Amino acid sequence: MKKKPKILYVDDEESNLRIFKDAFRRDFEIYTAISGYQGLEILEKTAFDVIITDQRMPGMTGVEFLKEVYTRFPEIPPDRLILSGYAKDEDINEAFKKYKLSKFISKPWEYGELKAIIMNAIN
């Protein structure tokens, strides 16, 4: 059996995590984190093909999380980071410019569309 790509999904809504996992579990190996902090912890142990994060989260926003990822794990190849949700243009632009963000998608996402984006990032 072909090894599935590993995806880390970070969102502060448990329902979102569950739904994401359920939608993509057939295609990818899904790891989820309820916050940026938890995401960073997981990243310490596991390497991922693609990281997807929600923007608006208490404590650490998606962009802040991406910044942390960028500084702590510089070896992560570009085009592997995706941001979702609702964010201010300035924040997104900052992430694009500085933290290797490759795609921004707005919620609610659509399975086919998001899958295509993820596949695109991996290849």
Place this chain on the structure above:
Amino acid sequence: MNSKNVQVEKHILTGETHCNNSMIKQQAIRAVLILLFSGTFNFNGFALNQSVIDSLRQQLVSLKSDTGRIKTYLELGDVYKYANRDSSLHYYRKALKLAGRLQSAKYIALGLKEIGRGFYSQSDYDSALYYFDKALKINKQTGAEKNIADILLDYGNVYIKRGIYDKALEYELSALKLYEKLEDKDGYSGCLNNIGNIYYYQGDYKKALEYYQKSLKIKIELGYKKGMAILLGNIGNLYNELGETDMSLKYNMKSVKIYEELGDQNGIARIYDNMGDTYVLKKDYPLALDYYKKALKLLERTGYKRGIIITLLSIGDVYNRTGQYKKALEYEFRALRISGETGELNSQKMAYEYISRSYKKLRDYKNALLYKEKWFRVHDSIFNVEKANAIADAEARFQSEKQEQQIKLQQADLEKSKAELARVEAVKKRQEIVRDLFIVISLLMLILVVTVSYFYRLKKRDNLLLLEQKKKIAAINEELETKNKELQATLDKLKQTQQQLVQSEKMASLGMLSAGIAHEINNPINFVYAGINSLFRDFEDIEPVIREISMIDPESDNLKEKLQKIERLKEENYFDEAFEAIPQIISDIKVGADRTAEIVKSLRSFSRMDTSKMQSLNVHEGLDTSLLLLKNKYKRNIEIIKNYAPGLPEINCYPGKINQVFLNILSNAIDAIEGEGKIWITTRREDDNVVVSVKDNGCGMSAETKRRIFDPFYTTKDVGHGTGLGMSIAYGIIREHNGKINITSEPGEGTEIVITIPINDEEKT
């Protein structure tokens, strides 16, 4: 012709007051001229020349002949005529007294006539007429036709002054006839001049010019230089009226040349004044000023005060026209001072009018009004003085008539005792006296009638003035009304702008709202949207397994084999995972749907923002909705601590508006917190009010911000991040609900905003 008319019109149109004054002024000047003409006194006499006075006084001492002394008294009277009324009259009366003692009818008549002229020159026409009457009577007795003609001329002058031109013309024409009969060309030409004056005053300049020219021709024939000069001046003045300034200058130049030859300073001054008028007409104000000032200098030397006053006012007028109102006032006050010295009310009145006008131009309406009032006062007092004079004169007349009667009665008695024939003559004489008395009384009646009609005319003129002023006030009122309308329009515009601003703030709130909704609905909708997709796929996963199971036929199928197949299918399709996930996904979808429904429900009050109907509002719900909308703004870094009073009554209010206030205040509290922070929301009931306190531990407000927080457009936020109207509108809304907003804030400590809103329960109140 046309252009001429236009110019004349212009001259008249340069302001009613000016027009009136220039008439008065011209009349004043002409008063001198006409006297000069018909008079027999020394022309140089009216310069108050001390050496002349001294030598005349010397004569009085040295002269033995009484007639010589009478002549000297008359000359002295002439000398003082224009400078000092009392001194002048004093000398005339001395002459008259002496003449009376000598019983010289000729000199008595002369003295009476001169006294009359003295009063005339002081504009005391009733007194003047009284003395003219006396003089005329004596002259008629003695049959001195030349003197009769002179007095008729004087009568004419009085009626000219009074504006009764038909009567004046009548007198002038009878004088003219007499002079013609006497072949007195000088008198005849004087009459022509006066008739010219009558036409001049009536505005018939063509006819006036005709008469002036006729008169001038005779003067030239006679070689009477003084007369020529006067007439040339009159014609010059007339051309001013016709707007023919070049012709005016031509005549005035000729006139002044003659005056210069004669060394007549007042004459020269008069022409300079005329020329000043010409240059005013030509709008060459510097030159006009030059001439007026020259005239003034000459007049100051001769001491002819009335002339000085008129010239000062002319100068004031020029300054007024050139916008130098302060300078104008300077001259006008000088004129006023001198008119005060002479006690001559007419010129005082003129000065007041000019001063009032200058103050008006300076926009000093207080002083303008003050001097206008003074003008009215003098105007009234002239009226009273004239009346008083008339009464006093009537009394004096009565007294002197009585004395005269007594003297004549005594004389008659003496005659009677002398001889029978003489007695008859005396009776005859008494009859004559009675007849004379009758004449005098009828004359008195006539004067009375004339006086009454004169006063009536004056009153009428006052009424006209009042009417004019009423019109002016009406015009001012109208102006005020238009100003009012303009202000109203501006106010309306401002109100409209205010409404637009309130609207834009509402839109800003709406923008904040939609941003909040977008995010809040984002997640729950995502549950539903993505969840349904997962559910669908999970169902796809479990479907083959379920189908396989449902197709099992326990009779025929190998159950073991089937179960193995099912197990395989399950593994292939991640059946367990899907089976496990389904209820979770359904519950997530339910959560998403519920939350969306909740948000939409709670937004209902905000969707009623424009409702103008009072409705009941649960304050806690309002606060929670606002918090929900602002969640994405605060959830990262702010803890909300709610301290809601249980059982807080609903308030009757405009819910949309109150929610807008909550949204604003909470939004400000969130903005005040930079890093981590807390917001305490406390509610409680106080009497018939609900109190909502929103307290944050943010940056707090400076004294300046605290002071200006409710000012429209005041904002501490960057451009584009706040209209600066939020709190001002919040204030307006709370005020509208008869509530209160209180602020306590310290920089660095945080801010507490306490809103008190009446419960306003309709059933209770």
